[in-house]
Amino acid sequence: MARPVDPRRHEARRLQIVDAGLTVLAERGYEGATTAAICREAGIGSGTFFHYFATKTDLVLAILELGTADTVEKAAAHEGRTDPAGVLLDVLGGWADDAADPRIPGFVRAVAGVMHLPAVAAALEADDLAQRELLVPWVERGQAAGEVRTDLSAARIAAWLALLSGGFLERVATDPAFTVDGERDLLVATARAFLVGDRAATE
Amino acid sequence: MARPVDPRRHEARRLQIVDAGLTVLAERGYEGATTAAICREAGIGSGTFFHYFATKTDLVLAILELGTADTVEKAAAHEGRTDPAGVLLDVLGGWADDAADPRIPGFVRAVAGVMHLPAVAAALEADDLAQRELLVPWVERGQAAGEVRTDLSAARIAAWLALLSGGFLERVATDPAFTVDGERDLLVATARAFLVGDRAATE
């Protein structure tokens, strides 16, 4: 028996290909990102590529799963805090910061373009679910603490926070004048106003 | 001299293909929407398709241009009104209503996936410009009338209205629980709060 799989080696190579794939997908879109281009970017042959990923779609799925895992991981960082509204704004700010990597908005667009593939749709749904499971409990705690409006359900508020985050990402990708650094604070302020609702005017 | 081009016939056929293209692009994305599928949907042969559009991309551009023209047309409808904030909210509400056609969000996603094509990027930029030229003057009038916050430039406020609209569209496309009918009013209310800013709390 010789040459057993070294998980470290294997994972490192996978990540190298994922990184190259993220770059190429972001700048050329799904159909523009040929496997040949990804291999060139990663400095490998096509044989190596398909040794690690059965199909091009599998690479996209792997990137999405890494993103979802990252979301879940970040969620744990806020465990134990007692300011629910603060947590929500921090989470939203963190997502905004993610958009600072210029590849993220491009990749999101590329993935949106192939959402008709069932596997991709499922992965995005899983990602969306992870986001909700992260947000909703904090929204509920915020409502219980009187920090967050109660005229909307927690799920609906979470959806609207996702709306702000998605719109922000899209805007950064589209509008050169719209930068993460310049608009991040306004995002948080707008989200805060939304979380509070119009109570400020009626109380 | 015989058989001169009949502009009415010509335009009607073009619109028929545009309509079929919108349907197929929305449900299958750009790469999934083969010209053969579009022809089948439209009930025509491929020869006819390429008689009206030189390339598949040209069809996408034609759809985008129709959308931009529609935006400009709608802008004219508000000419003469004296309630700038009301106009802005009506415009935003109108965009939300557009999302009620289930093909629109799907098409937007499909187009986002091929934004790396220079021609598509240019068309989207033109569309964005049309939106701005529609919004910015009303924002400025609203600021002059004291209806709209003045701590942000008119251009920035317009960008944020576009952010809300884009996020709304994406959310409708993604989340089955997020419907136009159910969320339209909240969109307008959120936009109103944003336009006013936090003056309500400080005045």
Next chain:
DNA sequence: GCGTTAGTGGAGTGCGCGCTCCAATAATGA
């Protein structure tokens, strides 16, 4: 050393696609 197997590159393949081409038809003016 030797045997074994993971890892690697790259030539090659098959297929699905956008698009071309052309014969046939329909609609007009004369």
Next chain:
DNA sequence: TCATTATTGGAGCGCGCACTCCACTAACGC
């Protein structure tokens, strides 16, 4: 009616792509 030309369908072509195959090397246990 005839001549002319826009319009139409569909057979098929060429190309670029995802993916296969295989020869080869590198790394490990013994």
